[in-house]
Structures are given as C-alpha cells and as structure tokens.
Amino acid sequence: MIRRKEFDKDLEELRSLLQQMGEHVTDALEGAVVALQTLDTTRAQDIVKADLRLNAMEDRIMEIGSRLIITQQPVAKDLRRILVAFKISNDLERMGDLALDVAKVTMRLQGQHLIKPLVDIPRMAEIVTLMTTDSIQSYLDENTDLAYKMAQDDDQVDQLYSTMINELYTFMLEKPDALSQVIVLTLVGRYIERIGDHATNIGESVVYLVTGKRPDLNQ
Amino acid sequence: MGNEDDEKETEKLMKSIIDIEKLDLYYENFHALKSVDLQVPEKQVTAFIGPSGCGKSTLLRTLNRMNDMIPGTRIEGTVNIGGKNIYGPEVEVESLRKQVGMVFQQPNPFPKSIYDNVAYGPRLHGVRSKSELDELVEQSLRQSALWEEVKDFLKKSALSLSGGQQQRLCIARALAVQPDILLMDEATSALDPVSTLKIEELVQELRDRYTIVMVTHNMHQAARVSGRTVFFLNGVIVEAADTELLFSNPKDSRTEDYISGRFG
Numbered sequence: 001m002i003r004r005k006e007f008d009k010d011l012e013e014l015r016s017l018l019q020q021m022g023e024h025v026t027d028a029l030e031g032a033v034v035a036l037q038t039l040d041t042t043r044a045q046d047i048v049k050a051d052l053r054l055n056a057m058e059d060r061i062m063e064i065g066s067r068l069i070i071t072q073q074p075v076a077k078d079l080r081r082i083l084v085a086f087k088i089s090n091d092l093e094r095m096g097d098l099a100l101d102v103a104k105v106t107m108r109l110q111g112q113h114l115i116k117p118l119v120d121i122p123r124m125a126e127i128v129t130l131m132t133t134d135s136i137q138s139y140l141d142e143n144t145d146l147a148y149k150m151a152q153d154d155d156q157v158d159q160l161y162s163t164m165i166n167e168l169y170t171f172m173l174e175k176p177d178a179l180s181q182v183i184v185l186t187l188v189g190r191y192i193e194r195i196g197d198h199a200t201n202i203g204e205s206v207v208y209l210v211t212g213k214r215p216d217l218n219q
Numbered sequence: 220m221g222n223e224d225d226e227k228e229t230e231k232l233m234k235s236i237i238d239i240e241k242l243d244l245y246y247e248n249f250h251a252l253k254s255v256d257l258q259v260p261e262k263q264v265t266a267f268i269g270p271s272g273c274g275k276s277t278l279l280r281t282l283n284r285m286n287d288m289i290p291g292t293r294i295e296g297t298v299n300i301g302g303k304n305i306y307g308p309e310v311e312v313e314s315l316r317k318q319v320g321m322v323f324q325q326p327n328p329f330p331k332s333i334y335d336n337v338a339y340g341p342r343l344h345g346v347r348s349k350s351e352l353d354e355l356v357e358q359s360l361r362q363s364a365l366w367e368e369v370k371d372f373l374k375k376s377a378l379s380l381s382g383g384q385q386q387r388l389c390i391a392r393a394l395a396v397q398p399d400i401l402l403m404d405e406a407t408s409a410l411d412p413v414s415t416l417k418i419e420e421l422v423q424e425l426r427d428r429y430t431i432v433m434v435t436h437n438m439h440q441a442a443r444v445s446g447r448t449v450f451f452l453n454g455v456i457v458e459a460a461d462t463e464l465l466f467s468n469p470k471d472s473r474t475e476d477y478i479s480g481r482f483g
Contacts, residue, residue, distance in 0.1 A: 075466045212468030
C-alpha cells in the first residue's frame, strides 16, 4: 500500500523539477538566439556551461521516479505520473541540448559578420519558446486543450523552417562564399524546429497522463 | 472503449460460469451486499478486492453457500452456477461444495495423514477403490505442486508440514473432488513471501483447468495473478474489469483512490 504523504511529496518534487527544466530550456533557447543575433560568444558559452544543471535535474527525476516505483509500486495515474516525468524530462534534456547546439554555432561564427540580419530564426524561436512554455503549463495544469492547441503551433514552425531553407538556398546560389555560414544557419533552423517537435511530445505525454491514451500530436 | 474492446468484453463474458443477478445479502439488519450483478468468466482467475467490510468475502462465501451457517443471514436475488440457481430448493449443498471448492486464509488440514487429507473428499463422495484413490491423491498433489515434496511421506501427519505446504495440501484436498470452481479466501495472507509466490504460481498453472475466484488484501497479488478484478466498496461492486485495465486506467475515481492508497 502506498504511503501517500511521502509519495505525494515526491510527486510534487518531480513536478517542480520538470517546471524548472522547462524554464531552463526556454531561457537557454532565448539566450542562444540573442547570442546568435549579436554574435555574443560569452553569452553563448554561459549557455553551454549551464546545460550541466539541466542534465543533473534529469538525473534527479530518474532517481526519484525509480525509487517511487521500487518502494511504492504505484498503479493507475500515479504510475503514469512517474512514466510521464521520465518521458518529459528526457524531451526537455534533448531540447536543452538543441539550444546548446544553437549556442555552439555562435561560438563557431566568432570573428565573422552575419551574412544578413536574422528574421525567420528569431520568429521560429519565439513560437517554439511559447510552445515550450505552453507544453509545461499544460503539464502543470493537466490541461489537454492547451496541449492540443500548442501542438498546432508546430505547423507554423514547420512552415517558417521550410521558407527559411528556400531563402538560404537562393542566398547560397547568389553568394557561394557565404556557403559555410548558410549551412550552419540552416542547422540552427533545424535545431529550433526539433525543439518544437519535442514540445509536441510533451503535449502527448500530458494527454497520456490525463486520459491514459496515447495520441499522436506530431502530425 | 472502442467497439473491438466491447466485443472482446462480450465474448469473454459469454463464457461466464457464475452469473449473479440482483443479489442482496443481509446479516440480521446489516445490508452486506447491495443489488450485486456479476458474471465470472470460466477458466480465468477473478480477484475480489476492496477495503475490510466491503462485502468481497461475503460474496465469495455466497458462491458455495458458506453463509448458510451464519444465523440471521438472508439472501435475495439469484446466483447461477453453470446455469443453475444454487439457492434453488432442489440444490444439495454437499454436491454444490464438490463443484465449488474453497481454500481459507489459515491452512486447515485435518489431523490425519497427508494421504488421508487428500483422499477425504473422494471417499466422502463414494470412491472406495484403492487404486482410484491413489491416482486421485497423486494427481491432486501434482496439480498443487506438492507431490515432489511429499511423495515419500504420504503417511506422515499433515500437521508436520510447513504453513505453505499445508496450504498447498488444502488446495490438493479441494482439487481431489474435481471441482469446476476454486474459491480462495485470502489464501496467502498467513504465508511467508516464498510460500506466497508458490501459491501464486500454482494459481497461474491451474487457471486453464479451473475457474478461480480469489479474495485478496494484496492488490499487487490481484494484479500479478488475476485476469479480471472486481472492486467492492460498502457492499456494492464499483468496478469489474480486465485486471490490466483496472490497474492502469480505472473508470471510477473510487477505484483509482483505493488502488492508489488514498483510503482503505
């Protein structure tokens, strides 16, 4: 039989850790895009360093969740809460890594000028940041409507990503000497788009947590 | 639930061996079971769970009329086993109990030899031939996974066995009269974890041949062993479902609260 008091306390810690991880990811993504726009390598470095904290939080979630499974043998929604915490923390950790990859691009561009002011990338990052915030909020409030709404925003991200690729492709043909920067900027677009996909995964986890069913929001 | 699940559900329930309809049971003025409807599928393990006093053991005892012995018990409604109302006027309780065997919380072997314990039921029902009895005893002890441990000491007193062995002997004794249904009333709650595991394994081996209905206070035992689980509360069946479904995504919030340890 579950000892509810301790169990609920640990579940609350899982929730709080996920909230912190979500905030960490949005901060890292916003910071990484500003660092890229301004080619601020110091800021980019800080983001890379901070990633350790995110990994530590993921480990902590794994630790608490495993302990709860062993000691309390949870069932039904209690079990889903723990499974979902594992899944969401894994998504958030990957999102953090992708934000870090954006920061690393800034470091790689050290000493260069941007071939053009960034337009689509900040716009994508803005939507993806909002998606991330919404995905975590939908988790905290167990709000499946918000999860579905958030997943729809991913279409805009995909749209912007595809526009961006086309533009950079044209740019590449016009200015072949900018090739290397075009490639890394394309990668940045890809990283941000992937962060959006992980946010959608979080939405799926929220629906699973609430209903016990597994939807596909990545369509 | 989708159509497919509904069909699966119906198909399973169609093969039910126990059909309970609008069953009310009173102990004097206490209304212990309230309008219970339940179908128990054949050759599956069904677990009854719920907090103390919820009616699960009462319903189990209703299935072989053990409640008849409690004065002041009054029953309304029907309990059909194999299509026949066991509370009908023509029913002989002895033959009902041959069809529906029972194992209790405390192992209760007779103060006789291991052999005589198992042979007791068949003898009572008129089996006299030594070779037939020998065969029934061996077969029952094999089915209850005790044969290898006792085959060289069949004349020894049953009381010399360990608690876990005694409980398996009681299962052998119940199986010796070749019942269709085996009722287990918290049959492992007095046993150590290893003996419990043996009984659980045994239940899983027996489930293809017998319909087993078990009352358990150990929810994880219900989850491990049974195919269907029925949750009782205050004399009412709150939810009866496939065990996996009931423990992963129960429909009723009271079920969720109970299995998650929020009360009981």
